Amino acid sequence: MSWEGNNQKTIASPIEYAGLALHSGKEVHIRCLPAEADQGVVFRRTDLVGKPEIKAEPASVVSTKRCTCIGLPETGVEVYTIEHIMSALWSLGIGNIIIEIDNVETPVGDGSALPFVKLLQTAGVKVLNSPRKVWKVKQAIWVKERDMSMVILPFEGFKISYTLDYEHPVIGTQFLEFDQDDNSYFNEIAPARTFGFEREREVLHRRGLALGGSADNAVLIGDQRTINPLRFPDEFVRHKILDVIGDMALNGFIAGHIIAIRSGHYLHVELAKKIKEQIDARGELVYDVY
Ligand SMILES: [Zn+2]
Numbered sequence: 001m002s003w004e005g006n007n008q009k010t011i012a013s014p015i016e017y018a019g020l021a022l023h024s025g026k027e028v029h030i031r032c033l034p035a036e037a038d039q040g041v042v043f044r045r046t047d048l049v050g051k052p053e054i055k056a057e058p059a060s061v062v063s064t065k066r067c068t069c070i071g072l073p074e075t076g077v078e079v080y081t082i083e084h085i086m087s088a089l090w091s092l093g094i095g096n097i098i099i100e101i102d103n104v105e106t107p108v109g110d111g112s113a114l115p116f117v118k119l120l121q122t123a124g125v126k127v128l129n130s131p132r133k134v135w136k137v138k139q140a141i142w143v144k145e146r147d148m149s150m151v152i153l154p155f156e157g158f159k160i161s162y163t164l165d166y167e168h169p170v171i172g173t174q175f176l177e178f179d180q181d182d183n184s185y186f187n188e189i190a191p192a193r194t195f196g197f198e199r200e201r202e203v204l205h206r207r208g209l210a211l212g213g214s215a216d217n218a219v220l221i222g223d224q225r226t227i228n229p230l231r232f233p234d235e236f237v238r239h240k241i242l243d244v245i246g247d248m249a250l251n252g253f254i255a256g257h258i259i260a261i262r263s264g265h266y267l268h269v270e271l272a273k274k275i276k277e278q279i280d281a282r283g284e285l286v287y288d289v290y
Contacts, residue, residue, distance in 0.1 A: 008132045010034045010096040012124030017115070019107030022067075022081060022194075022218075025211030028103040032123060035096040037130035040252070041089060043070065043079045047102040052077045056086060058250045058272040064265035066209070068247055080105035083246030083265065084194075088116035090249040091185045092125055095132070111193035111217040113242055117186060135279045137256035143270040148262040150271045155257035157181055160244050163261045164237040168197075170221045174237035178245075189245070191231050192238030195219040198227055244268055251275055 011034050018029045035042065041056040054060055054070050054077065062071035062078060068086075071078035085106055089097060091113070109115035142151045158180040165173045178189060196210065196218050204210040214220075219235060220227035232238055244260060247268035254275060260267075 006132055008037045008096055008128040008130045009092070009094045010036075010126050010128055011094060011120060012126040015119055015123035017107060017119050019109055019115070020212040020217070021103060021105035022108040022111075022212050023209050024103070024105055026103060026105075028101065028105060028107045030102075030107065031100040032120070033098040033100065034126060035098050037096060037128040039096045039098075041086065041095070041249075042098045043082065044098055044100045045077055045079065045102075045104075046100045048077060051100075053098075054079055056082055056250055058269060058276045061250070061269045061272075064269050066265075068250075068265045068269060078104055081108070082106060083243050084109070084113045085116045085246075086249040087242050087246030088113040088120055088190065090245050090253070091117060091190065092120050093132070093253075094120060094125060095252050096128065108194075108212060108217045111195075111219070112239070113190045113246070117190050132253065134253045134255050135251055135275070137254060137275060137278065138282060139278065141271065141274045141278060143267055143274060145267055145270070148264065148267050150258065150260045150263045150267050152254075152256040152258045152271060152275065155255060157257075158253075158255055159257040160241050161257070161259045162237055162241050162244065162263075164240050165262055166236075168221065169224060170226060171236050174234045176234060176237045176241060178241045185245075188232075189238055189242050192235045192242055193217070193219050193231065194239055195221055195236055198222045247272055248275075251279065 011032055014033050016031045021028045042053050044051050044053045054072055056070055060070035063069040067081040068083045069078055069080045137152050137154050140153050160178045163175045198220050215228040250272045
């Protein structure tokens with residue numbers, strides 16, 4: 001993977017992108033700008049007075065309903081659906097960037113991380129003159145909610161073992177292991193699209209959700225088959241791994257082995273918050289463990 005070198009990274013030049021937002025169905029513009037070392041991933045709402053900024057970190061998360069949403073508490077300033085961009089940034093080792101956005105939600109692209117990976121690759125990666133920080137989990141951390149659970153174990157690298165189990169003939173049980181060391185993100189994970197049920201579409205539309213959702217930006221699941229063709233037989237579990245990576249990127253770069261069962265954004269963020277607590281308490285900072 002393109003994480004060569006031990007230094008922090010940003011993008012080499014500004015780049016723009018426009019596309020539909022999944023929930024509002026509106027066209028959204030983003031502009032990515034290079035940032036300094038240790039600035040982190042910062043979203044800037046250019047459509048609001050004062051252009052308020054929200055840093056992508058566990059404490060900024062204000063909602064995990066159907067996506068990961070960050071915001072400034074008590075101001076109503078929010079950015080929805082950051083997880084696919086976050087996943088793409090992680091894959092390129094980019095930990096510092098300013099993402100200007102003129103709406104409340106990021107563009108959905110094709111429902112995967114691929115458009116963002118390509119966009120960032122077009123901008124190019126710039127190596128900053130400051131060592132990269134990788135937070136190494138030193139003790140196992142668990143989170144659990146109903147039949148969903150997640151654990152991160154100490155591991156010299158970054159690995160995810162994901163079990164998806166959905167009582168639906170099209171999904172069923174899928175298991176996949178992703179190891180950062182295998183350089184498989186770009187071909188095996190980034191193209192995996194988000195998914196939704198055809199039956200739920202109408203209900204969501206009535207609630208003003210998924211208005212931009214279509215077979216162009218999600219796998220639509222019918223009663224017995226998918227409405228549009230899959231990119232991989234196990235595309236669903238691949239997308240779940242894409243989401244876990246995006247949510248874990250709220251802490252920048254971490255080392256550990258994550259075992260997840262049926263988890264969604266809520267549990268991912270709960271885990272990210274507990275990892276942050278451990279980072280703050282122990283300060284287990286290492287460089288270049290990957
Ligand atoms: Zn997703």
